[in-house]
Amino acid sequence: MGLSSKRTGIPTYEHPDRLSDNPEGDLRAYEVFVQTERGKPHTHCGSVDAADDAMALQFAREHYGRDQACVQVWVCPRDAMIRTDYDKDLVFRLTDQSYRFAKGYNVGAKWREFRAQRDYEDYRKEDIKEHF
Amino acid sequence: MSVSAGDNIKLDWERQEDPQRLAAFEARIDAGELVEADDWMPQNYRVGMLRMAEHHANSEIVGALPEGEWITRAPSLKRKLALIAKVQDEVGHGQMLYRVSQDLGKPRDAMLRDLCTGRTKYHNVFNYPAPTWADVAMIQWLVDGAAIMNQKSLADGSYGPYVRTMRRINMEEAFHFKSGEDMVLTLMSGTPRQRRDTQAAFDRWWMPCLMFFGPPDKDSTKTSPFMTWRIKTLTNDTLRQRFVDRFAPAAIDLGLEIKTKQRDASGAIVSDDLVPDELIVHDEASGHYGFTQPDWDEFNRVIRGNGPLNRERVGLRRFSYEQGAWVRRAVLGQTCGLPLAN
Numbered sequence: 001m002g003l004s005s006k007r008t009g010i011p012t013y014e015h016p017d018r019l020s021d022n023p024e025g026d027l028r029a030y031e032v033f034v035q036t037e038r039g040k041p042h043t044h045c046g047s048v049d050a051a052d053d054a055m056a057l058q059f060a061r062e063h064y065g066r067d068q069a070c071v072q073v074w075v076c077p078r079d080a081m082i083r084t085d086y087d088k089d090l091v092f093r094l095t096d097q098s099y100r101f102a103k104g105y106n107v108g109a110k111w112r113e114f115r116a117q118r119d120y121e122d123y124r125k126e127d128i129k130e131h132f
Numbered sequence: 133m134s135v136s137a138g139d140n141i142k143l144d145w146e147r148q149e150d151p152q153r154l155a156a157f158e159a160r161i162d163a164g165e166l167v168e169a170d171d172w173m174p175q176n177y178r179v180g181m182l183r184m185a186e187h188h189a190n191s192e193i194v195g196a197l198p199e200g201e202w203i204t205r206a207p208s209l210k211r212k213l214a215l216i217a218k219v220q221d222e223v224g225h226g227q228m229l230y231r232v233s234q235d236l237g238k239p240r241d242a243m244l245r246d247l248c249t250g251r252t253k254y255h256n257v258f259n260y261p262a263p264t265w266a267d268v269a270m271i272q273w274l275v276d277g278a279a280i281m282n283q284k285s286l287a288d289g290s291y292g293p294y295v296r297t298m299r300r301i302n303m304e305e306a307f308h309f310k311s312g313e314d315m316v317l318t319l320m321s322g323t324p325r326q327r328r329d330t331q332a333a334f335d336r337w338w339m340p341c342l343m344f345f346g347p348p349d350k351d352s353t354k355t356s357p358f359m360t361w362r363i364k365t366l367t368n369d370t371l372r373q374r375f376v377d378r379f380a381p382a383a384i385d386l387g388l389e390i391k392t393k394q395r396d397a398s399g400a401i402v403s404d405d406l407v408p409d410e411l412i413v414h415d416e417a418s419g420h421y422g423f424t425q426p427d428w429d430e431f432n433r434v435i436r437g438n439g440p441l442n443r444e445r446v447g448l449r450r451f452s453y454e455q456g457a458w459v460r461r462a463v464l465g466q467t468c469g470l471p472l473a474n
Contacts, residue, residue, distance in 0.1 A: 019248060019450075024241040024460060026234060046297060047231050049240060051463045063224045067304050086171065 030056040031081065032064050033074040042074055053077075141179055141238055149174045161362055166292035169235040180363050181291050182236035189229035190247050190254035194445050196222040198262040199271060207265060214311050218272070221304045228301070232293045248450040250437065257340045259439030266319055266326070266333035272312025274337050274379065278344045280305045281375050290362035320386045327387070334388045335406055339426040341379075345372040347428065373420055380412050380421040392424040401427055 027049040033042040045064050050056035056075045065073045084091055098104030153172055160167070167173055173181075196219045203219065206212035234240050246252040257275055262268060280302060287298040319330040346368040358364045366374075383390055391406035411422040433439065 019245055019454070023239070023245060024464065026239050026241070027464075029231070029234075045300070046228055046293075047235075048227070049231055049234065055463070059227070063227055066224075067221065086168070 027051050028056075029078040030060070030075040031078050032060040033076070034064055034068075034070050035072040035074075036069050038071050042072070047078065048075070050075075141182060143176050143179050145176065147175055158360070161290050161360075165290075166295060167290050168292045174361075176357065177361050177363065178236055180358050180361070181294065182233055182238055184363060185229050185233040185236065185294055186238065186243055186252060187254065189226045189233060189243065190252055191258065192222045192226035192229060193247070194254040194258045194449060195275075196226075197445055197448060198258060198260075199268055202262065202265065202268045205265070211315070215268070218308050218311070221308070225297075225301050225304070228297050229294075232297055235293060244453060248446065248453050250446055253435070254445075255344070256431065256434050256439070257337075257344050258445060259434050259442045260336060260340050261441055264329050264333060266329040267336065269312055269315035269319055269330070270333040270337045272308050273316045274312075274334075274341045275344070276305055276308040276312055277379060278341045278375050280309055281371055281378070282345065285366040285371060286364075288362070288365045316386065320388070331388055334383065335391055338383075338390060339392070339430075341375065342372060342423070342426040343428075343431045345369075345375065347431065348425070376421045376423045377419075380423065381414070384412075390423075393427055395424075401429075 028051070029047055030050055030053075031047050032045055034045050035042045048056055048059040048063060050059055053075070056077075057073065060073050060075045064070075154174055157167075157173060157177075167177075199215060199222075200219050203212060203215050206215050230240050230243055233243060243252070247254065257278075262271060283298050283302050283305065287295055287302060289295050289298070316330065319326045349367045349369045353359070353367045356364075359367070380390060390409045390412045392409040393401045394403045394405050394407045396402050409424045411424050413422050414420075415422060434442070437443075
């Protein structure tokens with residue numbers, strides 16, 4: 001049956017539903033952010049459980065920093081993060097906010113109008129000079 | 133902590149949810165939106181999702197055991213490095229999935245303990261032995277191939293934290309699968325003994341892989357709340373057929389013979405001896421490969437704890453949990469033992 005049955009030192013248990021020590025509480029949850037390249041934004045990629053900051057950073061490096069190109073890892077205790085509520089806080093208003101975006105400004109049409117007006121003024125000046 | 137152990141986290145189909153909230157929740161799911169950990173969700177959604185994520189986490193942890201045994205016996209440095217990386221990946225997946233499960237309401241330590249005492253299960257497939265190096269190749273190719281097939285469908289699910297973890301895991305599983313494919317190809321282009329060992333390993337893993345996707349669908353499967361809530365996105369039989377369509381032609385290509393247990397004219401299994409599976413034929417009309425169902429009695433035996441290695445797998449996990457108690461105590465003692473200086 002292969003190696004598993006030849007492994008020695010694994011005890012068999014008389015009371016398989018009883019463990020020798022008591023259950024433990026949860027550790028602290030940390031959110032993990034990684035940066036894949038210098039200059040790129042840090043992206044949230046998951047969370048880890050740890051007893052302290054150093055352990056959180058170590059776990060985050062192991063779990064999230066190893067299998068992809070990664071230049072920096074951030075960890076932050078979840079309970080230290082302040083966030084909005086999906087239902088109660090409307091973060092992005094659905095009213096017209098085109099003034100916030102470059103595409104909200106149609107300067108092409110304005111340039112055309114501006115140049116046409118300038119050409120007209122120039123023409124008129126020339127016209128007046130010629131006739132009077 | 134609201135929940136002290138896993139016992140009170142149970143499915144309860146009698147439970148009445150607030151109809152308005154339930155309707156809004158289901159509308160979001162229908163619209164393809166993802167559910168986040170803090171969102172309202174029906175209790176049965178939470179429990180179903182937790183069970184699946186916890187079972188998945190357990191499987192990642194136990195799944196590392198049969199392969200871990202082979203690290204010291206890998207045939208080359210490159211294979212050894214790859215195997216160490218793979219085992220590390222699997223354990224890492226387990227850690228990520230326990231974290232996801234914790235946010236659904238079960239403490240991490242309760243999950244580790246329930247695994248050690250057999251209250252929760254892990255994937256059946258890991259109760260089978262890996263007696264040769266060819267089995268390691270087969271696990272990485274067939275079992276990880278089956279796992280990717282399953283996890284790709286789970287990445288289309290509705291629970292955001294699980295879905296994101298699944299996408300990440302699938303990237304890493306792709307390496308496991310490719311490395312397995314590379315090993316199987318190497319072995320099948322090797323000596324007659326290597327090819328014989330590979331066929332023998334294939335025979336050991338083909339049927340457990342068919343069982344991997346779970347028992348055949350009942351009529352009710354497609355309308356189960358877990359499907360409508362997109363905790364599951366494809367039925368067991370659909371996934372099993374996908375697996376066969378992908379791997380039967382590849383096995384035939386490699387010169388492997390697909391076998392099944394010997395049956396009599398009525399279809400009852402008469403012996404554990406393997407015979408070629410006559411149903412492995414490509415059907416032009418449906419586009420699918422046929423196949424003989426695995427031995428579902430064996431599946432039921434193994435899932436109840438009577439598989440070849442159930443005791444060893446759980447025993448080893450428990451051994452390392454109990455041996456590691458002093459480390460956990462040291463870590464916890466350090467943080468809660470000293471009062472804050474001020």
